[in-house]
Amino acid sequence: MQLEVVVRSLTVSGTATLLAASWSVPLAYFLVKSRSSRVLIPLLEGLVGVPTVLIGLLLYMLLSSKGPLGPLRLLYTPQAIAVGQSILITPLITSVSYRVLTHSWGRYGELALSLGADEVEAMRLVLSESLPGLLGAVIMGFSRALGELGIALMVGGNIKGYTRVMTTAIALEVSKGEFELATWLGIFLVGIIALISLSLRFLGVKDDRTP
Amino acid sequence: MIELRDVWYRYPGGPWAISGVNLRFEGRHVLVGPNGSGKTTLLKVSSLIYRPTRGKVLVNGVDFWGLDGRRRRELRRQVVYVHERPILIRGTVLDNLAYPLIMRGYSREEALKIGREALSTINAEHLAEKRRKELSTGEAQLISVLRALILRPKVLMLDEPTAHLDFDRREVLLNLLKGVEVLIVATHDPLLVEELGGSLIRMSGGRAEYEGAHDLSKGFWRRGNS
Numbered sequence: 001m002q003l004e005v006v007v008r009s010l011t012v013s014g015t016a017t018l019l020a021a022s023w024s025v026p027l028a029y030f031l032v033k034s035r036s037s038r039v040l041i042p043l044l045e046g047l048v049g050v051p052t053v054l055i056g057l058l059l060y061m062l063l064s065s066k067g068p069l070g071p072l073r074l075l076y077t078p079q080a081i082a083v084g085q086s087i088l089i090t091p092l093i094t095s096v097s098y099r100v101l102t103h104s105w106g107r108y109g110e111l112a113l114s115l116g117a118d119e120v121e122a123m124r125l126v127l128s129e130s131l132p133g134l135l136g137a138v139i140m141g142f143s144r145a146l147g148e149l150g151i152a153l154m155v156g157g158n159i160k161g162y163t164r165v166m167t168t169a170i171a172l173e174v175s176k177g178e179f180e181l182a183t184w185l186g187i188f189l190v191g192i193i194a195l196i197s198l199s200l201r202f203l204g205v206k207d208d209r210t211p
Numbered sequence: 212m213i214e215l216r217d218v219w220y221r222y223p224g225g226p227w228a229i230s231g232v233n234l235r236f237e238g239r240h241v242l243v244g245p246n247g248s249g250k251t252t253l254l255k256v257s258s259l260i261y262r263p264t265r266g267k268v269l270v271n272g273v274d275f276w277g278l279d280g281r282r283r284r285e286l287r288r289q290v291v292y293v294h295e296r297p298i299l300i301r302g303t304v305l306d307n308l309a310y311p312l313i314m315r316g317y318s319r320e321e322a323l324k325i326g327r328e329a330l331s332t333i334n335a336e337h338l339a340e341k342r343r344k345e346l347s348t349g350e351a352q353l354i355s356v357l358r359a360l361i362l363r364p365k366v367l368m369l370d371e372p373t374a375h376l377d378f379d380r381r382e383v384l385l386n387l388l389k390g391v392e393v394l395i396v397a398t399h400d401p402l403l404v405e406e407l408g409g410s411l412i413r414m415s416g417g418r419a420e421y422e423g424a425h426d427l428s429k430g431f432w433r434r435g436n437s
Contacts, residue, residue: 035223111298113260115311116288116362118280129301 002169002181006188009165012078012152013145016085017093020145021138024090028097029123032105041098047091052150059084059155076157081165084151089141096140100133101126135200143193212237212393213257213290213366218266220256228252230417232266236366239409242397248414250397251295251370257395258292258368259283288315291364295371295397297351299343304330307343308358315362329361333383348375356384366393373400 031037061067063075074080108129112122127134149167156163158172166189173182213236220229229249236257242250255261256268259275268275270286278286299307308326313319330336335357338350346354352375359367367388373381385406388394396407404411413420 038223107298108300110255110260111294111300113287114258114292114294115314115358116284116291117311117314118284118287121314125300 002185004161005164005166005169005185006192008078008163009146009167009189010192012082012165013085013142015082016089016145017138017142019082019086020089020093020141024093024141025097025134025137028094028101029127031094031098032101037098041095044091044095044098048095050088050091052088052148053154054150055084055088056151056154059087059151063155075155076159076163078156078163080155081152081163084155085145085148088148088151089144092144093137093141096137097130097134100130100137104130104133139193139197139200142196146193147189212271214269214272215253215257215263216267216269218256218263218268220252220261221264227264227417229256229414229419232417232419234412234419236393236395238393239407240395240412241404241407241409242395242412242414243399243404244414249417250414252417253414253419254292254368254370254395254397258290258366259287260292288362289365290368291359291362291366292368293355293359293370293372295374297348297355297375299346299351299354301343303340303342304338304346304354305340307354308361311358311362325361329357333357333387349377349380352376353380353383356387360387360391364391366395367391368395368397370397371399372396373398373403 031040059080060075062069063072063080064070065075074083104126109122109126112125117125147167149171152158152163152165152168153171156165156168158164158168164172166185170182170185170189173179173185215232215234218229218232219227221227229252232253234253234257242253244250252261256263259268259270262276267277270290273286275283275286300310302310305323305326308329309317309319309322312322312325317325327336327339330339333353335350335353338346338354341350343351352372356369356372369388372384376384388407394407394409396403398404
Protein backbone atom coordinates (compact mmCIF):
# COMPACT_ATOMS: atom_id res chain seq x y z
CA MET A 1 0.00 0.00 0.00
CA GLN A 2 2.83 2.41 0.90
CA LEU A 3 4.59 1.57 -2.36
CA GLU A 4 1.59 2.90 -4.24
CA VAL A 5 1.90 6.16 -2.23
CA VAL A 6 5.61 6.39 -3.09
CA VAL A 7 4.95 5.82 -6.81
CA ARG A 8 2.20 8.46 -6.77
CA SER A 9 4.47 10.94 -5.01
CA LEU A 10 7.19 10.44 -7.60
CA THR A 11 4.73 10.68 -10.49
CA VAL A 12 2.98 13.80 -9.23
CA SER A 13 6.16 15.65 -8.22
CA GLY A 14 7.97 14.44 -11.36
CA THR A 15 5.16 15.84 -13.52
CA ALA A 16 5.21 19.10 -11.56
CA THR A 17 8.99 19.35 -12.02
CA LEU A 18 8.81 18.67 -15.76
CA LEU A 19 6.07 21.28 -16.12
CA ALA A 20 7.95 23.87 -14.08
CA ALA A 21 11.27 23.18 -15.84
CA SER A 22 9.62 23.52 -19.26
CA TRP A 23 8.85 27.17 -18.59
CA SER A 24 11.36 28.10 -15.86
CA VAL A 25 14.55 27.37 -17.84
CA PRO A 26 13.40 29.32 -20.95
CA LEU A 27 12.23 32.12 -18.64
CA ALA A 28 15.63 32.18 -16.93
CA TYR A 29 17.38 32.35 -20.33
CA PHE A 30 15.10 35.18 -21.40
CA LEU A 31 15.87 37.06 -18.18
CA VAL A 32 19.61 36.62 -18.71
CA LYS A 33 19.26 38.21 -22.13
CA SER A 34 16.89 41.00 -21.10
CA ARG A 35 17.22 43.91 -18.75
CA SER A 36 13.95 43.12 -16.95
CA SER A 37 15.89 40.64 -14.77
CA ARG A 38 16.90 43.47 -12.44
CA VAL A 39 13.32 43.67 -11.21
CA LEU A 40 12.08 40.13 -11.75
CA ILE A 41 14.92 38.13 -10.24
CA PRO A 42 14.75 39.70 -6.74
CA LEU A 43 10.98 39.18 -6.91
CA LEU A 44 11.37 35.51 -7.88
CA GLU A 45 14.03 35.00 -5.21
CA GLY A 46 11.60 36.39 -2.66
CA LEU A 47 8.94 33.95 -3.83
CA VAL A 48 11.21 30.91 -3.33
CA GLY A 49 10.23 30.76 0.33
CA VAL A 50 6.51 31.33 -0.17
CA PRO A 51 4.48 29.13 2.25
CA THR A 52 3.03 26.10 0.48
CA VAL A 53 -0.29 26.54 2.29
CA LEU A 54 -0.63 29.99 0.70
CA ILE A 55 -0.33 28.51 -2.80
CA GLY A 56 -2.62 25.71 -1.68
CA LEU A 57 -5.21 28.23 -0.49
CA LEU A 58 -5.05 30.32 -3.69
CA LEU A 59 -5.33 27.21 -5.83
CA TYR A 60 -8.19 25.91 -3.67
CA MET A 61 -10.11 29.15 -4.26
CA LEU A 62 -9.46 28.94 -7.99
CA LEU A 63 -10.39 25.28 -8.32
CA SER A 64 -13.31 25.03 -5.88
CA SER A 65 -16.71 24.56 -7.50
CA LYS A 66 -17.52 28.28 -7.12
CA GLY A 67 -14.07 29.40 -8.26
CA PRO A 68 -13.21 30.58 -11.80
CA LEU A 69 -11.57 27.23 -12.65
CA GLY A 70 -14.23 25.15 -10.92
CA PRO A 71 -15.70 23.74 -14.15
CA LEU A 72 -12.38 22.00 -14.82
CA ARG A 73 -13.18 19.70 -11.84
CA LEU A 74 -9.52 19.49 -10.82
CA LEU A 75 -9.93 19.93 -7.09
CA TYR A 76 -8.87 16.85 -5.08
CA THR A 77 -7.07 15.27 -8.03
CA PRO A 78 -3.39 14.39 -8.49
CA GLN A 79 -3.36 16.86 -11.40
CA ALA A 80 -4.25 19.72 -9.03
CA ILE A 81 -1.32 18.78 -6.77
CA ALA A 82 1.02 18.69 -9.80
CA VAL A 83 -0.14 22.12 -10.96
CA GLY A 84 0.23 23.57 -7.46
CA GLN A 85 3.69 22.09 -7.00
CA SER A 86 4.79 23.36 -10.41
CA ILE A 87 3.76 26.88 -9.37
CA LEU A 88 5.56 26.44 -6.05
CA ILE A 89 8.90 25.44 -7.60
CA THR A 90 8.87 27.85 -10.54
CA PRO A 91 10.62 30.69 -8.62
CA LEU A 92 13.23 28.24 -7.28
CA ILE A 93 14.11 26.64 -10.64
CA THR A 94 14.02 30.02 -12.43
CA SER A 95 16.25 31.87 -9.98
CA VAL A 96 18.83 29.06 -9.70
CA SER A 97 18.82 28.57 -13.50
CA TYR A 98 19.22 32.32 -13.90
CA ARG A 99 22.42 32.27 -11.80
CA VAL A 100 23.75 29.29 -13.75
CA LEU A 101 22.92 30.78 -17.14
CA THR A 102 24.24 34.24 -16.27
CA HIS A 103 27.61 32.73 -15.47
CA SER A 104 27.48 30.50 -18.55
CA TRP A 105 26.46 33.28 -20.90
CA GLY A 106 29.41 35.38 -19.70
CA ARG A 107 31.76 32.55 -20.68
CA TYR A 108 30.23 30.35 -23.35
CA GLY A 109 27.78 32.77 -24.93
CA GLU A 110 30.58 35.23 -25.49
CA LEU A 111 32.89 32.44 -26.64
CA ALA A 112 30.37 31.27 -29.23
CA LEU A 113 29.84 34.81 -30.51
CA SER A 114 33.59 35.41 -30.60
CA LEU A 115 33.94 32.35 -32.83
CA GLY A 116 31.24 33.53 -35.24
CA ALA A 117 28.06 31.99 -33.83
CA ASP A 118 24.64 33.53 -34.18
CA GLU A 119 22.26 33.87 -31.22
CA VAL A 120 20.77 30.38 -31.68
CA GLU A 121 24.17 28.68 -31.89
CA ALA A 122 25.33 30.64 -28.86
CA MET A 123 22.22 29.57 -26.94
CA ARG A 124 22.86 25.93 -27.87
CA LEU A 125 26.40 26.10 -26.49
CA VAL A 126 25.33 27.95 -23.34
CA LEU A 127 22.60 25.41 -22.58
CA SER A 128 24.87 22.46 -23.28
CA GLU A 129 27.62 23.82 -21.04
CA SER A 130 25.08 24.71 -18.33
CA LEU A 131 23.53 21.25 -18.22
CA PRO A 132 25.01 20.18 -14.87
CA GLY A 133 23.91 23.41 -13.21
CA LEU A 134 20.47 23.36 -14.81
CA LEU A 135 19.96 19.75 -13.75
CA GLY A 136 20.95 20.79 -10.25
CA ALA A 137 18.27 23.49 -10.35
CA VAL A 138 15.68 20.97 -11.55
CA ILE A 139 16.63 18.45 -8.84
CA MET A 140 16.31 21.18 -6.22
CA GLY A 141 12.83 21.89 -7.57
CA PHE A 142 11.92 18.21 -7.52
CA SER A 143 13.10 17.87 -3.92
CA ARG A 144 11.03 20.88 -2.89
CA ALA A 145 7.96 19.51 -4.69
CA LEU A 146 8.38 16.01 -3.26
CA GLY A 147 8.76 17.34 0.28
CA GLU A 148 5.93 19.89 0.36
CA LEU A 149 2.77 19.20 2.35
CA GLY A 150 0.48 22.26 2.19
CA ILE A 151 -0.54 22.02 -1.47
CA ALA A 152 -0.92 18.24 -1.45
CA LEU A 153 -3.19 18.49 1.58
CA MET A 154 -5.31 21.46 0.47
CA VAL A 155 -5.91 20.69 -3.20
CA GLY A 156 -5.24 16.94 -3.04
CA GLY A 157 -7.32 16.17 0.01
CA ASN A 158 -5.23 13.14 1.04
CA ILE A 159 -7.73 10.71 -0.50
CA LYS A 160 -6.61 7.14 0.07
CA GLY A 161 -5.68 5.35 -3.15
CA TYR A 162 -6.10 8.54 -5.22
CA THR A 163 -4.33 11.66 -3.97
CA ARG A 164 -2.40 10.40 -0.94
CA VAL A 165 1.31 11.17 -1.34
CA MET A 166 4.26 10.57 0.96
CA THR A 167 4.07 13.84 2.88
CA THR A 168 0.31 13.62 3.47
CA ALA A 169 0.73 9.97 4.44
CA ILE A 170 3.44 10.95 6.98
CA ALA A 171 1.18 13.68 8.40
CA LEU A 172 -1.68 11.19 8.70
CA GLU A 173 0.45 8.53 10.38
CA VAL A 174 1.76 11.11 12.89
CA SER A 175 -1.79 12.22 13.70
CA LYS A 176 -2.65 8.54 14.34
CA GLY A 177 0.40 8.17 16.61
CA GLU A 178 2.10 5.78 14.14
CA PHE A 179 5.52 7.40 14.47
CA GLU A 180 7.53 4.42 13.28
CA LEU A 181 5.83 4.22 9.90
CA ALA A 182 5.99 8.02 9.55
CA THR A 183 9.72 7.93 10.28
CA TRP A 184 10.33 5.19 7.71
CA LEU A 185 8.39 7.13 5.11
CA GLY A 186 10.46 10.21 5.94
CA ILE A 187 13.73 8.31 5.57
CA PHE A 188 12.51 6.88 2.28
CA LEU A 189 11.63 10.38 1.07
CA VAL A 190 15.12 11.71 1.78
CA GLY A 191 16.67 8.54 0.32
CA ILE A 192 14.86 8.97 -2.99
CA ILE A 193 16.11 12.54 -3.35
CA ALA A 194 19.69 11.54 -2.51
CA LEU A 195 19.53 8.59 -4.92
CA ILE A 196 18.37 10.72 -7.85
CA SER A 197 21.07 13.29 -7.21
CA LEU A 198 23.78 10.63 -6.99
CA SER A 199 22.51 8.79 -10.08
CA LEU A 200 22.85 11.91 -12.17
CA ARG A 201 26.41 12.32 -10.93
CA PHE A 202 27.30 8.75 -11.86
CA LEU A 203 25.62 9.08 -15.24
CA GLY A 204 28.32 11.62 -16.03
CA VAL A 205 26.19 14.75 -15.83
CA LYS A 206 28.94 16.62 -14.08
CA ASP A 207 31.08 19.61 -14.58
CA ASP A 208 34.60 19.11 -15.95
CA ARG A 209 35.51 22.78 -16.03
CA THR A 210 39.08 23.82 -15.35
CA PRO A 211 39.34 24.79 -11.66
CA MET B 212 38.42 46.50 -41.58
CA ILE B 213 36.66 47.59 -38.37
CA GLU B 214 35.81 51.17 -37.59
CA LEU B 215 34.35 52.56 -34.37
CA ARG B 216 32.44 55.83 -34.66
CA ASP B 217 31.75 57.69 -31.43
CA VAL B 218 31.28 54.41 -29.57
CA TRP B 219 30.09 54.35 -25.97
CA TYR B 220 29.47 51.27 -23.86
CA ARG B 221 28.00 50.86 -20.42
CA TYR B 222 27.43 47.60 -18.51
CA PRO B 223 23.92 47.38 -17.00
CA GLY B 224 23.80 49.66 -13.96
CA GLY B 225 27.45 50.66 -14.28
CA PRO B 226 29.37 53.73 -15.41
CA TRP B 227 30.58 54.20 -18.97
CA ALA B 228 33.25 51.58 -19.64
CA ILE B 229 34.24 53.22 -22.91
CA SER B 230 33.21 56.66 -23.99
CA GLY B 231 33.29 58.43 -27.33
CA VAL B 232 35.84 56.16 -28.99
CA ASN B 233 36.70 56.74 -32.64
CA LEU B 234 39.11 54.19 -34.07
CA ARG B 235 39.91 52.45 -37.30
CA PHE B 236 41.51 49.01 -37.22
CA GLU B 237 43.65 48.10 -40.20
CA GLY B 238 46.97 46.28 -39.94
CA ARG B 239 48.43 45.80 -36.48
CA HIS B 240 47.39 47.59 -33.33
CA VAL B 241 48.47 47.25 -29.75
CA LEU B 242 46.12 48.40 -27.02
CA VAL B 243 47.73 49.46 -23.77
CA GLY B 244 46.48 51.08 -20.60
CA PRO B 245 46.00 50.41 -16.90
CA ASN B 246 43.55 47.89 -15.46
CA GLY B 247 39.99 49.11 -15.79
CA SER B 248 40.82 51.52 -18.60
CA GLY B 249 38.40 49.79 -20.99
CA LYS B 250 40.72 47.62 -23.12
CA THR B 251 38.72 44.42 -22.82
CA THR B 252 35.40 46.21 -23.33
CA LEU B 253 36.79 47.97 -26.39
CA LEU B 254 37.94 44.64 -27.82
CA LYS B 255 34.57 43.01 -27.16
CA VAL B 256 32.71 45.88 -28.80
CA SER B 257 35.14 45.87 -31.73
CA SER B 258 34.86 42.10 -32.14
CA LEU B 259 31.06 42.42 -32.42
CA ILE B 260 30.29 40.59 -29.16
CA TYR B 261 28.94 43.62 -27.29
CA ARG B 262 26.49 45.95 -28.93
CA PRO B 263 27.56 49.53 -28.20
CA THR B 264 25.19 51.56 -26.03
CA ARG B 265 25.79 54.46 -28.42
CA GLY B 266 27.65 54.90 -31.67
CA LYS B 267 28.37 52.67 -34.62
CA VAL B 268 30.65 49.74 -35.40
CA LEU B 269 31.37 49.51 -39.11
CA VAL B 270 32.70 46.34 -40.73
CA ASN B 271 34.03 47.03 -44.22
CA GLY B 272 32.05 50.26 -44.14
CA VAL B 273 28.75 48.58 -43.16
CA ASP B 274 26.95 49.39 -39.88
CA PHE B 275 27.08 45.93 -38.25
CA TRP B 276 24.27 46.38 -35.72
CA GLY B 277 21.93 47.73 -38.38
CA LEU B 278 22.05 44.44 -40.30
CA ASP B 279 19.72 41.44 -40.12
CA GLY B 280 20.76 38.26 -38.24
CA ARG B 281 21.98 36.32 -41.29
CA ARG B 282 24.22 39.11 -42.59
CA ARG B 283 25.51 39.74 -39.08
CA ARG B 284 26.57 36.12 -38.77
CA GLU B 285 28.44 36.32 -42.07
CA LEU B 286 30.40 39.37 -40.94
CA ARG B 287 30.92 38.06 -37.43
CA ARG B 288 32.70 35.06 -38.91
CA GLN B 289 35.41 37.34 -40.28
CA VAL B 290 36.28 38.62 -36.81
CA VAL B 291 37.53 36.38 -34.01
CA TYR B 292 38.25 37.37 -30.43
CA VAL B 293 40.28 35.36 -27.93
CA HIS B 294 39.51 35.91 -24.25
CA GLU B 295 42.18 36.73 -21.70
CA ARG B 296 41.28 33.70 -19.58
CA PRO B 297 41.11 30.75 -21.96
CA ILE B 298 37.64 29.28 -22.35
CA LEU B 299 37.39 25.74 -23.62
CA ILE B 300 34.16 23.83 -24.10
CA ARG B 301 33.30 20.35 -22.84
CA GLY B 302 35.15 17.59 -24.67
CA THR B 303 38.70 17.08 -25.86
CA VAL B 304 41.14 19.59 -27.33
CA LEU B 305 40.25 18.25 -30.77
CA ASP B 306 36.54 18.79 -30.07
CA ASN B 307 37.40 22.37 -29.17
CA LEU B 308 39.31 22.93 -32.37
CA ALA B 309 36.54 21.30 -34.40
CA TYR B 310 33.66 23.21 -32.77
CA PRO B 311 33.79 26.48 -34.75
CA LEU B 312 34.55 24.61 -37.96
CA ILE B 313 31.49 22.39 -37.54
CA MET B 314 29.52 25.57 -36.88
CA ARG B 315 30.75 26.79 -40.27
CA GLY B 316 29.41 23.71 -42.04
CA TYR B 317 32.44 21.39 -42.03
CA SER B 318 31.76 17.69 -41.41
CA ARG B 319 33.01 16.37 -38.09
CA GLU B 320 35.67 14.25 -39.83
CA GLU B 321 36.98 17.21 -41.83
CA ALA B 322 36.96 19.44 -38.76
CA LEU B 323 38.88 16.90 -36.67
CA LYS B 324 41.42 16.44 -39.47
CA ILE B 325 42.03 20.19 -39.65
CA GLY B 326 42.30 20.25 -35.85
CA ARG B 327 44.94 17.48 -35.88
CA GLU B 328 46.92 19.29 -38.57
CA ALA B 329 46.79 22.52 -36.59
CA LEU B 330 48.07 20.76 -33.48
CA SER B 331 50.96 19.29 -35.45
CA THR B 332 52.05 22.77 -36.56
CA ILE B 333 52.82 23.62 -32.94
CA ASN B 334 54.06 20.12 -32.04
CA ALA B 335 51.16 19.61 -29.66
CA GLU B 336 49.67 16.38 -31.02
CA HIS B 337 49.95 14.91 -27.53
CA LEU B 338 47.24 17.32 -26.35
CA ALA B 339 44.67 16.12 -28.90
CA GLU B 340 42.66 13.85 -26.62
CA LYS B 341 43.12 15.82 -23.41
CA ARG B 342 40.11 17.40 -21.75
CA ARG B 343 40.06 20.97 -20.48
CA LYS B 344 40.67 20.06 -16.85
CA GLU B 345 43.81 18.16 -17.86
CA LEU B 346 45.43 21.21 -19.47
CA SER B 347 47.56 23.87 -17.84
CA THR B 348 46.31 27.46 -18.27
CA GLY B 349 49.16 28.12 -20.72
CA GLU B 350 48.24 25.08 -22.84
CA ALA B 351 44.57 26.12 -22.76
CA GLN B 352 45.53 29.62 -23.88
CA LEU B 353 47.56 28.33 -26.78
CA ILE B 354 44.69 26.05 -27.82
CA SER B 355 42.31 29.03 -27.67
CA VAL B 356 44.56 31.00 -30.02
CA LEU B 357 44.97 28.00 -32.31
CA ARG B 358 41.18 27.51 -32.38
CA ALA B 359 40.85 31.12 -33.49
CA LEU B 360 43.60 30.89 -36.11
CA ILE B 361 42.35 27.77 -37.89
CA LEU B 362 39.30 29.82 -38.82
CA ARG B 363 41.63 32.09 -40.84
CA PRO B 364 39.89 35.24 -39.60
CA LYS B 365 40.34 38.53 -41.42
CA VAL B 366 40.51 40.28 -38.07
CA LEU B 367 41.94 38.68 -34.93
CA MET B 368 41.64 40.28 -31.50
CA LEU B 369 43.64 38.93 -28.57
CA ASP B 370 43.22 39.95 -24.97
CA GLU B 371 46.43 39.53 -22.97
CA PRO B 372 47.59 36.59 -25.10
CA THR B 373 50.88 36.07 -23.27
CA ALA B 374 49.49 36.34 -19.74
CA HIS B 375 49.86 32.62 -18.99
CA LEU B 376 52.58 31.57 -21.42
CA ASP B 377 56.12 30.48 -20.70
CA PHE B 378 58.97 31.60 -22.98
CA ASP B 379 58.73 28.68 -25.44
CA ARG B 380 54.98 28.92 -25.84
CA ARG B 381 55.29 32.67 -26.25
CA GLU B 382 57.57 32.06 -29.21
CA VAL B 383 55.06 29.60 -30.64
CA LEU B 384 52.33 32.23 -30.27
CA LEU B 385 54.37 34.93 -31.99
CA ASN B 386 55.06 32.58 -34.90
CA LEU B 387 51.38 31.78 -35.20
CA LEU B 388 50.48 35.46 -35.40
CA LYS B 389 52.88 36.23 -38.25
CA GLY B 390 50.35 35.71 -41.04
CA VAL B 391 47.41 37.55 -39.52
CA GLU B 392 46.22 40.45 -41.67
CA VAL B 393 44.45 42.62 -39.09
CA LEU B 394 45.58 42.03 -35.52
CA ILE B 395 44.54 43.92 -32.41
CA VAL B 396 46.17 42.94 -29.15
CA ALA B 397 45.49 44.27 -25.66
CA THR B 398 48.45 43.74 -23.40
CA HIS B 399 50.38 44.81 -20.33
CA ASP B 400 53.49 43.12 -21.69
CA PRO B 401 56.07 45.72 -22.87
CA LEU B 402 58.07 43.09 -24.75
CA LEU B 403 55.04 42.01 -26.69
CA VAL B 404 54.35 45.62 -27.63
CA GLU B 405 57.84 45.79 -29.06
CA GLU B 406 57.63 42.43 -30.81
CA LEU B 407 54.27 43.05 -32.45
CA GLY B 408 54.90 46.59 -33.60
CA GLY B 409 52.06 48.38 -35.37
CA SER B 410 50.19 51.37 -34.07
CA LEU B 411 49.72 51.98 -30.39
CA ILE B 412 46.39 52.86 -28.80
CA ARG B 413 46.42 54.02 -25.23
CA MET B 414 43.28 53.51 -23.19
CA SER B 415 42.59 55.62 -20.13
CA GLY B 416 39.28 56.05 -18.30
CA GLY B 417 37.34 54.52 -21.17
CA ARG B 418 38.86 56.78 -23.80
CA ALA B 419 41.29 55.91 -26.54
CA GLU B 420 43.68 58.73 -25.79
CA TYR B 421 46.52 58.18 -28.13
CA GLU B 422 46.92 56.67 -31.51
CA GLY B 423 50.01 56.51 -33.59
CA ALA B 424 53.03 54.48 -34.59
CA HIS B 425 54.52 52.91 -31.56
CA ASP B 426 57.81 54.25 -30.35
CA LEU B 427 59.35 52.75 -27.24
CA SER B 428 61.83 55.60 -26.91
CA LYS B 429 58.92 57.85 -25.92
CA GLY B 430 58.53 55.74 -22.82
CA PHE B 431 54.87 54.89 -23.28
CA TRP B 432 55.18 52.22 -20.65
CA ARG B 433 55.88 54.70 -17.90
CA ARG B 434 52.81 56.74 -18.76
CA GLY B 435 50.28 54.91 -16.68
CA ASN B 436 50.58 51.26 -17.73
CA SER B 437 50.47 48.69 -14.99
